[in-house]
Amino acid sequence: xxxxxxxxLVTAMLSSxxxxxxxxxxxxHFNSNPEGATVYKDGLEICKTPCxxxxxxxxxxxxxxxxxxxxxxxxxxxxxxxxxxxxxNLGNLLGWGIDAASGALMKYDRKNYELDLKRDxxxxxxxxKEIHINSEKNTVDIYVIAD
Numbered sequence: 001x002x003x004x005x006x007x008x009l010v011t012a013m014l015s016s017x018x019x020x021x022x023x024x025x026x027x028x029h030f031n032s033n034p035e036g037a038t039v040y041k042d043g044l045e046i047c048k049t050p051c052x053x054x055x056x057x058x059x060x061x062x063x064x065x066x067x068x069x070x071x072x073x074x075x076x077x078x079x080x081x082x083x084x085x086x087x088x089n090l091g092n093l094l095g096w097g098i099d100a101a102s103g104a105l106m107k108y109d110r111k112n113y114e115l116d117l118k119r120d121x122x123x124x125x126x127x128x129k130e131i132h133i134n135s136e137k138n139t140v141d142i143y144v145i146a147d
Contacts, residue, residue: 021085025054026108028078030064033116037068057103064113071117079109 030039032049039047042063046053055062055078062078086105089095099105133140 021088022083022104022107024102024104025056026111027052028055028108028110029112030066031112031114032066032068033114034068034071037066037071037115037117040065040067055108057106057108059100059103059106062108066115066117068117070120072120074115074117076113078113080106081109083107 029052030047030049031051035049037049038045039049039051039053041053041055043065049066062080064076064078066074083099083105086096086099089099096105
């Protein structure tokens with residue numbers, strides 16, 4: 001019985017509460033108006049809007065970028081807050097260290113990001129307004145009409 005109690009106590013002391021109870025990822029929903037924007041996390045493509053993605057928690061800033069042809073790119077950092085479950089670690093420095101290393105000390109505050117994308121006036125005027133294909137001469141004429 002004493003060994004079981006000792007094993008339970010040692011396991012509790014070596015575990016990290018936030019990592020065990022709340023995990024190390026949050027599912028974040030990304031959407032844009034218009035839909036179809038490519039979402040990048042720290043420079044790597046993760047999905048196209050609308051989408052739901054599990055995002056690993058981190059003590060560092062997590063940068064998100066929305067890109068869509070003809071629209072201005074939008075860059076922002078995910079909002080975070082302290083994960084109060086970590087307080088259960090109390091004086092257990094190892095538990096605090098594990099929670100910090102796994103990112104579980106923090107959690108994402110918002111789970112939904114919906115952005116309105118603005119037209120990029122510099123590139124929107126470059127879209128062709130008329131395309132004429134002449135199959136006899138094997139030519140293509142593209143007319144760009146500036147507004």
